[in-house]
Amino acid sequence: MAVDMKMPILIVDDYKTMLRIVRNLLNKLGFTEIDEATDGTDALTKLKSRKYGLVISDWNMQPMTGYELLQKVRTDDGLKALPFVMVTAESKVENVIAARQAGVNNYIIKPFSAEVLKAKLKTVLGDF
Amino acid sequence: MAGEGKLERIERLTNECIDMCRTMLHGRKHLEALLEPSFRTHKLQRAVSEQKVAVKEMEAAVDRILTAVEGMSEIDFSDAASAGEKVAAGCDEIMEACCFQDMVGQRMSQVNETLAEIESTLAKLAEGQEAQPAPPLQEDEGLLNGPALPGAAMEQGAVDRLLAGGKGKR
Numbered sequence: 650m651a652v653d654m655k656m657p658i659l660i661v662d663d664y665k666t667m668l669r670i671v672r673n674l675l676n677k678l679g680f681t682e683i684d685e686a687t688d689g690t691d692a693l694t695k696l697k698s699r700k701y702g703l704v705i706s707d708w709n710m711q712p713m714t715g716y717e718l719l720q721k722v723r724t725d726d727g728l729k730a731l732p733f734v735m736v737t738a739e740s741k742v743e744n745v746i747a748a749r750q751a752g753v754n755n756y757i758i759k760p761f762s763a764e765v766l767k768a769k770l771k772t773v774l775g776d777f
Numbered sequence: 778m779a780g781e782g783k784l785e786r787i788e789r790l791t792n793e794c795i796d797m798c799r800t801m802l803h804g805r806k807h808l809e810a811l812l813e814p815s816f817r818t819h820k821l822q823r824a825v826s827e828q829k830v831a832v833k834e835m836e837a838a839v840d841r842i843l844t845a846v847e848g849m850s851e852i853d854f855s856d857a858a859s860a861g862e863k864v865a866a867g868c869d870e871i872m873e874a875c876c877f878q879d880m881v882g883q884r885m886s887q888v889n890e891t892l893a894e895i896e897s898t899l900a901k902l903a904e905g906q907e908a909q910p911a912p913p914l915q916e917d918e919g920l921l922n923g924p925a926l927p928g929a930a931m932e933q934g935a936v937d938r939l940l941a942g943g944k945g946k947r
Binding site: 662664709741746760761 | 869872873875876877878879880882883923924925929930931932933936939940
């Protein structure tokens with residue numbers, strides 16, 4: 650099934666630069682409906698107010714981390730099937746294992762290239 | 778002191794020595810926290826390393842941005858299609874390089890945290906407060922370390938293998 654390029658995507662990061670970078674890269678890939686949140690709490694509020702097709706989240710944020718957000722998404726009946734990609738500088742084995750166990754769909758290490766982002770999104774969403 | 782007898786003088790000097798010893802012991806308790814091997818080897822050395830890496834990352838990002846800009850300034854615009862592609866590639870380079878702000882920001886947060894800890898300990902020492910034991914680690918603190926130092930980070934390929942169920946190799 651073709652990927653709906655108009656599906657809303659939520660990007661979550663406490664660094665405005667990263668929000669801009671990811672938004673620009675997604676725009677370049679053809680995605681047009683992009684919302685932003687600055688931490689897990691903000692993201693959760695937004696996830697409950699609109700139907701998203703994908704979450705791209707940083708890990709290290711306060712007060713709610715991306716990992717905690719992932720756990721909350723996976724235990725929420727209305728959100729648990731939502732594709733979730735972690736884009737983070739947290740590159741320790743423990744982090745990746747914890748994210749995998751929590752149900753992350755993909756995990757991108759910062760700094761990353763546009764090509765890596767595209768490849769990982771294709772893995773999660775299918776070809777576009 | 779004038780009119781002070783020999784015994785009084787000895788007693789006063791003894792009391793002054795005791796006070797000095799108390800002050801030194803009090804200060805030592807505070808400084809012990811900063812001299813603990815875990816603080817010196819983990820936090821202090823890590824902060825120094827983070828700062829060095831941050832400077833290198835900034836330098837690398839600026840170099841990448843300048844290279845992209847120099848490349849774009851030499852584009853021959855007589856071939857519009859080719860020039861457009863080259864400008865787009867240059868923009869991508871600049872965009873990706875800007876990730877450094879996040880990485881450097883996280884590294885500097887760790888440096889700031891360590892400096893704040895030292896400042897707090899010294900302030901307590903100056904105010905004469907009692908030394909407090911270091912707070913225990915939070916449950917998920919081990920999962921919140923920010924960017925790894927060079928050599929300690931997993932590469933994307935290793936992460937992919939780990940996610941796929943294989944073993945990740947650094």
